[in-house]
Amino acid sequence: MTDPDERRIRVVLADDHTLFRDGLAELIQTDPAFHVVGQAADGDKVLELAPALRPDIVIVDVEMPGPGAREVVSRLRRLCPEATVIVLTMHQNSRIVQELLDCGAAAYLVKNIARDQLIAALHAVNQSPRNVLLSVARETLGRGDRDAGSRPLSAREMEVLRLTADAYSNSQIATRLGITEATVKRHLSNIYAKLGAVSRVDSVRKAMAARLINPVIDSGRDGDRPPG
Incomplete structure (x- = not known):
């Protein structure tokens, strides 16, 4: 007798929350058409799990530990050519959308999507x-590279950016700033949008490059850096 799970659409999820x-x-x-066969909390883990689990769909977040989103999507397409990669994220940035689609993502969905819309998207x-x-705001697609870096960062965003440059993790930044x-x-998302960036690096x-911060090697704040 055929296992009912074998007839279901196999899904792997990757998100650090x-x-x-x-x-x-x-x-x-x-x-009932779907079966979640695996979960990963970072990019390295999803790249390890996906080839072994042979999913039909892999859903990934943009901002999670490990390789950047572009590398994760590109490597998933090479490692699991039969799988469809969906990006599900809070980021709405035209450059991120275009770059991840160019890497092979079949869908780019924002996390405020309704349940029925998500299920419909998976079937589609x-x-x-x-x-x-x-599934992004219309104005997101209207923002081109000409807008990248045109909006100034707030004082708090600059604090977050400097700590990011000093290799602090999100949890360390939160503790240091009391947030x-x-x-x-959210601050990182705003920073990415304003700078036209797709990752922390x-x-x-x-x-x-825009001289908003000094090169890390010249920062002279080794004593403030988190332990390796």
């Missing part, structure tokens, strides 16, 4: 993997 990831798994499996990309599916990790992530590189 356990509560969100568990809730997303439960939500997806309210549709599974049925037509060659099509591209977007929550969610607030740190990219934001630091662009900030140094």
Whole structure:
């Protein structure tokens, strides 16, 4: 007798927030067509799990530990060519959208998407993997590279950016500034959008190029750096 799970659409989730990831798994499996076969909290883990689990769909976040989103999407497409990669994130940035689609993502969805829209999107990309599916604000697509770096960073965003350049983690930045990790992530999202960056490293590189911060090697603050 055929195992019923073998007929279901296999999904792997990658997001560094356990509560969100568990809730997303439960939500997806309210549709009997789907079976969440694995979860990962960082880019390295999803790259390890996906080839072994042979998913039909891999859902990844943009901002999580490990390799950057572009590398994760590109390597997933090479390691699991039969799998469809969906980006599910809070970031709405035209450059990030375009670069991840260029890397092979089949869909770019924002986390405020409704449950029914998410389920419909999963069915759509599974049925037509060659099509591209977007769920972002219309004005996001209207912002080109000409807008990158045109909006100044706030004082708090500059603090977060400097600590990011000094290799502090989100939790360390939150502790140092007396804010929550969610607030740190929101500041990073704003920084990415304003600088036209797609990752922590990219934001630091662009900030140094724009002379918003000094090169890290010249910062002279080794005593303030977190332990390796």
